[in-house]
Amino acid sequence: MSGITAPAGFILKDAPVTIICPRCQAPVQSVIGRRNGAKAMKAALITSIVFFPLAWVPLCTKSCQDEVHICPQCCHELGRIPA
Numbered sequence: 001m002s003g004i005t006a007p008a009g010f011i012l013k014d015a016p017v018t019i020i021c022p023r024c025q026a027p028v029q030s031v032i033g034r035r036n037g038a039k040a041m042k043a044a045l046i047t048s049i050v051f052f053p054l055a056w057v058p059l060c061t062k063s064c065q066d067e068v069h070i071c072p073q074c075c076h077e078l079g080r081i082p083a
């Protein structure tokens with residue numbers, strides 16, 4: 001996966017990066033988490049139309065979730081890599 005530029009100008013990839021958090025101003029190593037983004041919501045909507053009981057599946061599927069870099073000190077979202 002190619003990197004994406006965070007608002008602070010850092011290049012985010014699918015590995016933790018050392019970054020200065022724009023909120024707490026501390027140099028931190030980002031923690032990578034997963035959150036549901038636009039792709040997961042679209043997939044859930046389509047699944048709910050096709051077969052409603054399984055509409056939750058895309059929301060729990062890693063390939064549908066955005067990768068987010070999070071500050072470990074203040075939990076601020078540093079950047080997001082769309083799925």
Ligand SMILES: [Zn+2]
Nearest residue numbers: 021024071074
């Ligand atoms: Zn922070």
